Amino acid sequence: MTLPNPAAPPGPSIFRNWLSLIGLVVVVGAFFSFVLLLLLDLSSSGGNPYVGILAYLILPLVLVIGLVLVGLGLVIARFQIARAGGGPFPPLILDFSRPRARRTLVLFVSGSLFFLLFAAVASYRSYHFSESVQFCGQACHTVMHPEFTTYRHSPHARVACSECHIGSGAAWYVKAKISGLYQVYAVLFNKFERPLKTPVKSLRPAQETCEQCHWPQKFSGDLDRVYPHFLSDKSNTPFTVRLSLKVGGSDLTRGPVGGIHWHMNVGNWIEYIARDELRQVIPWVRVVDQQGVVTEFQTPDFKPDPGRDVVRRMDCMDCHNRPAHIFQTADEAVNMALSLGLLDATLPFVKKTAVEALTRPYATKEEALQKIATAMHGQYRQDPRYRRTIDEVQKIYLNNFFPEMQTSWKVHPDNLGHLYFPGCFRCHDGEHKTADGKQEIRASDCTTCHVILAQGAGEQLRQLNPQGLAFEHPAGDVGAMQCHECHTGGGQ
Ligand code: HEC
Ligand code: HEC
Ligand code: HEC
Ligand code: HEC
Ligand code: HEC
Ligand code: HEC
Incomplete structure (x- = not known):
């Protein structure tokens, strides 16, 4: 002064x-x-x-x-x-001793205190704001739009982005902010990738994020799940599968240890090597059980490549890799809309027409909406229900397809299941064996992971069979081919 x-x-x-x-x-x-x-x-x-x-x-x-x-x-x-x-x-x-100096001093001190208070409020609010869903999901609108939209329709819609993407602790906060600086640069100078890359390599292990809310040993037992489907024939023939999924658990005080969540038994240590960016090709798996017994499974053509191979420990995200950003396949979304009556299943070929309209390549959202309307118009303009059909298919498009970011289910494989992506069959495909060939990762039996309680339509769905039914594939026997080889999600 x-x-x-x-x-x-x-x-x-x-x-x-x-x-x-x-x-x-x-x-x-x-x-x-x-x-x-x-x-x-x-x-x-x-x-x-x-x-x-x-x-x-x-x-x-x-x-x-x-x-x-x-x-x-x-x-x-x-x-x-x-x-x-x-x-x-x-x-x-x-x-x-001079009043003027005293007044100046009082003014200076109160001004400084006021400013410090201001700085404290601003930095506290800035910290919270930079962790908020609004900031992560809406600030860079185009870039995060696909992830934000799908997140809002996911079971985690009320969980903040930072709970999964940053977690607790100062070190990860700083790390996230440093990578955030690069992201701001990428957005400002239009340098970001389209689509954004998965898996996120810097994601924290599930133990420090998911498991802060979910107890891995929880006993879930068998879960009853219903999957509605419609064929792409003229009458959109319904075909529903009702499964009892053996999710199981791994806490002996709550139920038997086993089932699908057996992988998460804290005593088990499952590791694998993936040969592609998206972790879809897994030729080598190692299990270390509670007693420390090591078992290695590998596919016949696997050759170790120490310079390239990275061993990853399996965690929640190797199955639940899309817990928040669920891009439905065109098939799934249309099946769901038909089963809920949002699309009218009595309209001839509506399944086929809708899936085709959704999966054509479009450059922008506006083009897509317009061409979807034209396709529906061509097919159904004689029918009074056609406006509603257009609206519904456009809604499906807006929730699951993001042409500006070149993002849809096609670029983000979902590893839970095996219909549209290899999923569980990345390991459970009958190819993964021990070196002596005596033991394999269980695969051939469809009842390892679930039993089919009912399948078909109408009356067939009311008779549950607890023993489990053999799967009756609506398009006939498919031999040893894997489901995803034909079921791409965009009509087959
Ligand atoms: C329940 C946990 C969870 C929440 C909440 C969550 N994410 Fe994610 N996010 C994930 C997982 C898991 C992945 C995929 C990681 C992988 O495979 O490497 C992912 C991937 C992403 C990706 C990479 C692109 C992609 O689709 O794979 C972006 C971008 C992203 N999240 C942004 C967000 C934003 C923005 C929010 C909040 C609006 C959010 N996330 C909320 C778990 C979550
Ligand atoms: C901040 C707490 C929190 C975190 C972190 C969190 N979850 Fe969740 N999760 C929840 C809540 C709450 C629900 C239940 C939502 C409901 O049923 O309404 C849930 C539901 C689920 C479900 C059941 C979904 C369904 O279809 O019913 C799965 C699977 C799941 N979470 C996996 C994960 C995975 C994997 C991660 C880590 C990437 C994770 N969660 C991180 C709170 C969390
Ligand atoms: C081997 C694959 C796999 C792994 C690993 C895995 N899960 Fe699951 N989980 C499943 C499957 C399959 C389901 C049933 C999905 C469905 O309902 O369609 C399920 C269901 C769930 C549910 C819903 C169950 C309920 O009681 O409502 C939650 C929550 C969940 N998992 C959390 C987790 C968490 C947390 C982890 C990591 C500690 C984890 N899972 C690891 C495959 C896995
Ligand atoms: C990274 C490889 C890998 C993936 C991916 C994988 N598993 Fe497994 N799974 C194993 C191994 C290894 C075993 C132990 C060998 C065995 O029992 O066949 C196993 C065992 C099991 C078992 C038997 C558990 C018991 O009670 O002994 C079930 C059920 C199972 N897996 C379900 C699933 C489901 C469902 C998925 C997909 C959501 C899945 N697995 C994905 C590697 C994998
Ligand atoms: C390694 C475990 C595993 C094996 C083995 C397995 N499944 Fe599945 N299957 C799953 C899981 C997990 C789901 C549920 C996926 C989900 O919730 O999205 C599923 C779902 C299904 C569905 C419903 C799919 C849908 O979206 O409509 C059918 C049908 C099915 N399985 C048939 C079979 C048949 C047939 C076989 C034997 C060739 C088989 N499964 C073997 C784990 C397995
Ligand atoms: C050789 C190719 C092929 C293989 C492999 C295959 N499917 Fe299909 N699947 C078809 C065809 C073709 C249809 C009839 C599609 C239609 O009319 O829309 C069909 C229809 C279905 C439907 C009902 C309609 C739909 O498309 O949603 C289900 C459910 C289904 N398959 C499940 C499976 C499961 C589970 C597996 C793996 C165990 C499997 N499929 C393997 C070709 C195949």
């Missing part, structure tokens, strides 16, 4: 310079805008990501720039005055 020395004659003041004045205007402007936006943000419940970005990220930055300008102005002015022979500057004398 330079207080003017009353003894010295009034000379040129370093306070009188344009740069500091502009800085001061910027500081005051930013400060009042911040207070206004803070009140706005606190009073509205929904929250708008742009208010957040402006209030907690941009305005504090503007304020700091303003302060820097003020300081810079002072330094330059002092330098100029000194050069013009205006110096030397009188020494700073603080004489608190």
Whole structure:
């Protein structure tokens, strides 16, 4: 603080310079805008990501720039005055016996306290804002739009992005912010990938994210699941499968240890090597059980490649890799809409027409919506139900297809199951054997993981068979081929 020395004659003041004045205007402007936006943000419940970005990220930055300008102005002015022979500057004398000095001091201290309070509120709010779903999901709208949309229709719609993507602890917070800086750069300079890459290599292990909420040993027992399907014939013949899925558990005090969640028994250690980015090709698996017995399974053509092979420990995300961003296949979404009556199953060929309209390549959302309408118009314009059919198919498109990011189910394989992607059959395919060939990862038997309680349509679905039925494939016997080789999700 330079207080003017009353003894010295009034000379040129370093306070009188344009740069500091502009800085001061910027500081005051930013400060009042911040207070206004803070009140706005606190009073509205929904929250708008742009208010957040402006209030907690941009305005504090503007304020700091303003302060820097003020300081810079002072330094330059002092330098100029000194050069013009205006110096030397009188020494700073603080004489608190003078009321003017006391007033200035009070003003200075209360100003500083006010500013510190402001900085504390701003940084606290900035921290929370940078962890919020709004910031992660809505701020860079185009980039995150596919993940955000599908997240909002997932079982985790109320779980914050940061709970899975960052988790707790300062180290991961800092790591996330550093990678966030790169992401901001990528968005500003249009350098991001389309579609975004999976798997996210920097994702924390499930033990530190999923397992903070989910107890891995939980006993789930058998889960009853119904999968509605419709064929692509003229009458959209329904074919529903009702399964009892043996999810099981791994806590002996709650039920038998085994079933699908056997993999998660804390005593088991399952590791594997994947040969592709998306972890779809798994030629080698190793199990270390509770007693420490090691069993290695491999496919006949597997050759170790120590320079390239990375051994990964299996966790929740090797099956539940899409717990929040569930891109439905065209088949699945249309089947669901038909089974709920949103699409009318009495419209001839509606399954086939809808799936075809959804899966054609489109460059933009607008083009897609328009061409979907044209396709439906061509097929059904004589029918009074056709407007509703168009609306429904367009809705499916908006929820699952994102042409701007080149994103749909096709680029994000779902590993839970085996119909549209290899999923469980990446290991359970009958090819993975021990070196002596005596033991294999169980596969051939369809009842290892589930029993079919009922299948077909109408009356057939009302008679449950607890022993399990043999699967009656609607298109006849398919031999040893895997389901996903024909069922791509976009009609077959
Ligand atoms: C329940 C946990 C969970 C929540 C909540 C969650 N994610 Fe994810 N996210 C995942 C998993 C798991 C992956 C896939 C990781 C992998 O395979 O490497 C993923 C992948 C992604 C990807 C990479 C592209 C892709 O689709 O695979 C992005 C981007 C992403 N999430 C953004 C978000 C945003 C934004 C939110 C909040 C709106 C969010 N996530 C909420 C678990 C979650
Ligand atoms: C912040 C807590 C939280 C975290 C972290 C979390 N979940 Fe969940 N998860 C939930 C809640 C709550 C539900 C139940 C939602 C419901 O049924 O309404 C749930 C449901 C599920 C379900 C059942 C889904 C269904 O279809 O019913 C699965 C599977 C699941 N979570 C897997 C995961 C995986 C995998 C991760 C890590 C990537 C994860 N969760 C992380 C809270 C969490
Ligand atoms: C080997 C694959 C696999 C692994 C690994 C796995 N799960 Fe699952 N899980 C499944 C399958 C399959 C289901 C049944 C899915 C369905 O309902 O369609 C399931 C169901 C669930 C459910 C719903 C069950 C209920 O009681 O409602 C939750 C929650 C869940 N898993 C959480 C987890 C968590 C947490 C982990 C990691 C500790 C994990 N799972 C690991 C395959 C797996
Ligand atoms: C990374 C490889 C791998 C993947 C992927 C995988 N498993 Fe397994 N699974 C194994 C191994 C190894 C065993 C132990 C050998 C055996 O029992 O055949 C096993 C055993 C099982 C068992 C028998 C458990 C018991 O009670 O002994 C079931 C059930 C099972 N898996 C279901 C599934 C389901 C369902 C999926 C897909 C959601 C799946 N697995 C995905 C490797 C895998
Ligand atoms: C390694 C475990 C495993 C084996 C072996 C297995 N399945 Fe499945 N199957 C699953 C799981 C897990 C699901 C549930 C997927 C989901 O919830 O999305 C499933 C789902 C299904 C469905 C319903 C799919 C849908 O989306 O409509 C059918 C039908 C089916 N299985 C048939 C078979 C037949 C036939 C065989 C024997 C050739 C077989 N499964 C062997 C794990 C297995
Ligand atoms: C050789 C190719 C092929 C293989 C392999 C195959 N399917 Fe199919 N599947 C078809 C055809 C073709 C249809 C009739 C599709 C239609 O009319 O839309 C069909 C229809 C179905 C349907 C009902 C309609 C639908 O498309 O949703 C189900 C369910 C089904 N298959 C399950 C399976 C399961 C489970 C497996 C693996 C055990 C499997 N399929 C393997 C070709 C195959």
